[in-house]
Amino acid sequence: MNEPGIAIYMIPTILAEDTQERVIGPQIREAISRLDVFFVENVRTARRFISSLKLGKVIDNLTFIELTKDTPESITWEALKNLRQDAGIISEAGCPGVADPGAAAVQIAHQLGLKVVPLVGPSSILLALMASGTSGQSFAFHGYLPIDKALRKKAIQTLERDARQKQQTQIFMETPFRNNQLLEAVLETCMPDTLVCIACNVTAADEMIKTRTVKSWKANLPDLHKKPTIFIIG
Template sequence: METESKIETALYLIPVTLGETEITRVLPSYNRDVIVNVKHFIVENIRSARRFLKKVEKSIDIDELTFYELNRHTDRKFIAEYLEPLKNNKPVGIISEAGCPAIADPGADVVAIAQSRGYKVVPLVGPSSIIMSVMGSGLNGQSFAFNGYLPVEDGQKIKTLKKLENKVWNEDQTQLFIETPYRNAKMFETIVSALRPQTKLCVAAGITCPQEYIKTMTIAKWKQEKLPDFAKIPAIFLIGK
């Protein structure tokens, strides 16, 4: 039988670690207090969400919880139904695969519905690779843009890179983008060959994890540098001036 929650009824955006990082290093204890009082979770992957919840609090009875899966395969017409518990004064949590929900993440669709229906939305504190990479890059943190994945085809990718580089120089806006880990080396090679020597590139990989790597140099200097093997490590690329 579901017990009455000890927290306010709301949609809670629950960050997770960016890798195999100790929970206490990146998540405040308040997040645990919220998690143990939530029985309904909207998640990208049920298996990894269960594992994360057990890592936060071993005493959680997973079988008492209800999970709603939200990923690229989910029919968007069902998303609103995931918020039904809020009608009955039961809090709902969103958990993404890494970092903060709704930031470069399908959870934004749920938040938009919650906002349109007047439900309270509570973002919790946690690691965001996007924000932390800007913090550690030394590039302009007053104006920056996250562009997600760039085109896969080389010609279009180079064209997009040059367009982003123009924004860097014309608007002084730092540009961020990502790539599938096994293509990180190819992305790095394309960036270094396509951009101006004086443009700065920051490669931020494995943030908050033991293999964390954040390094910023001009393209000219990167051409003399060998990038570590990031074929299995999520990385963010930032260009600026």
């Protein structure tokens, strides 16, 4: 059993290269300075991120425990149960526990009675919502839509209907190399006056966040290929 008072810190990382000076706050620097054990979605990304903060930590002395969508629950359970010190959870990009495997570890942490402390940092989903101008009073995030064309079309129709009828903002995404196909499907499926926000390369120097009608996007099709993008129907 863990000793009382052991805490798991949910540590956000950067969304775009070389943005740590701007988007990583003092709270995250403090936490990483203090911790030596990290549950991480991607070891290479996490090591590089910690190095980039220039906190004087010797990366080779740190313990990284992989936590991907394929990590068996029993492995994470054992690792958390045997913790004798505070640890961090770091996602591949953005905030752990949101659209990533971190939530599974946190659920176990609550069962083990560990303290869970979320730290403030960049989330492309939240930043896109803030800048979209669509309703932030009621919203839903759906992750990835189906790849199958017919099913995807049906999913988009449901999102558009919920956005209008429930006044609920609909947020979704796609793997970056399929962004253009998803955008095409959205513009083909939705009504001309439906508002679509495209939030592309959020926090990067070439960040583009625009909300326009379907009709207006059709006349000015952006190239989203391989660029991390959040889509919003408002």
